[in-house]
Every structure is written in C-alpha cells, then in structure tokens.
Amino acid sequence: MTNTLVDRLHDTISQRQSVGHLVAPAPNQQQLALAFEAALAAPDHHRLKPTRFVIIPSEKRAAFGELLSNSLASTEMDPVQIDRVKNHPFRAPLLVLALTTLQDHAKVPHYEQILSSGAVIENFLLSLQAQGFASIWRTGAVSESNALKHALGLQHRDLIAGIIYIGTADKHMPARQKINIDEFVSTWSDA
Known part of the structure; x- marks a missing residue:
C-alpha cells in the first residue's frame, strides 16, 4: 500500500464520528452494496456470519416508527417518550438495522459472535x-x-445490535482530537 492510501485509510478511521442529525442524500443501492461487502469482510470465526442487515x-x-413505539408500549417507559420514538426514524433519510443471530457452535461462543457483529458494523460505518x-x-x-x-x-437470545442512521451531515463536524495512545497501550512484561 502506498503512503497516500495508508494515510487516507487512517484519516477515514480517525475522523469517523457519530452525527446525530442527518439529511439527504443517503447512499444509493450501489453505495450501500459496497458498504455491506466491506462490513461482511470483518473477522468471523468459522464464517458463521451472525450479522444480518x-x-x-x-x-x-413512519411505519417503522410506529413499530418502534408499539414495541415499547408494554414497558414502564414514560408514555410521552414512547410517543416520541415514532419520530426517531426521521432523524435520517435511511436506516439500517443490524441484527445478531446467535448460533450454537462448539468452537465459537456467543461472545465471539457478538464481537464479530461489532466488527461488521464498524466496517459498515467506515465504508460509509x-x-x-x-x-x-x-x-x-x-x-x-x-x-x-x-x-x-x-x-x-438474538440481538438488535443497533439501528444505524445514515445520510449526510447537516453541518460541518470539527475534527476529532488526537488520542494519546499511551493512556491505552502498554507492553507486557513477565518480570
């Protein structure tokens, strides 16, 4: 890989951040397909592919908002908040659900499948x-x-790993601060 490609890759990773309000345009089918391909290339022990989109x-x-609201109707959540959930899907022009369907496997415990699903979602976000x-x-x-x-x-036992809201940022996001890796990385010593 050339330095330019490596730099672009690292810039994409380090600058990815959550954006709470998104507007059109959203990815088209071809762009989404590219993101799904990148997502499903994530580490996956025994290739179980536990993640579905x-x-x-x-x-x-609107119909999905009704489903979300109705799904919370039997909970102890505040009824006003339950009603607000109906509008959550309008925070972005496109939503994608990430689902983790856990499988019983002698060599791949559920926690590995959950970790794999997280990696799949991160690849998806990075491709977008x-x-x-x-x-x-x-x-x-x-x-x-x-x-x-x-x-x-x-x-x-399966998981709704998340609802991914997708679109275009409606305002410029400031660059993330550089992370001091020394706070999170150490070298093991047997002494």
Missing part, C-alpha cells in the same frame, strides 16, 4: 464514511425490546 427505506420510516456519508449507531431501550425482536423474526 435490514434496510428501512425513506418511505417506510469513506464514501462521504455520515452515520450514527444507536441502541437504547428499543433494541432490548422482545416485542421488536419478535416482529423482526429474531429469537429471544
């Missing part, structure tokens, strides 16, 4: 970033909802 197109956001789009990966009470899991055809 569900696209929520722009014109289905490299293509000029912004995103935010959200979870929260709705991702824990068994009613929503059921509506999506998931088993109780």
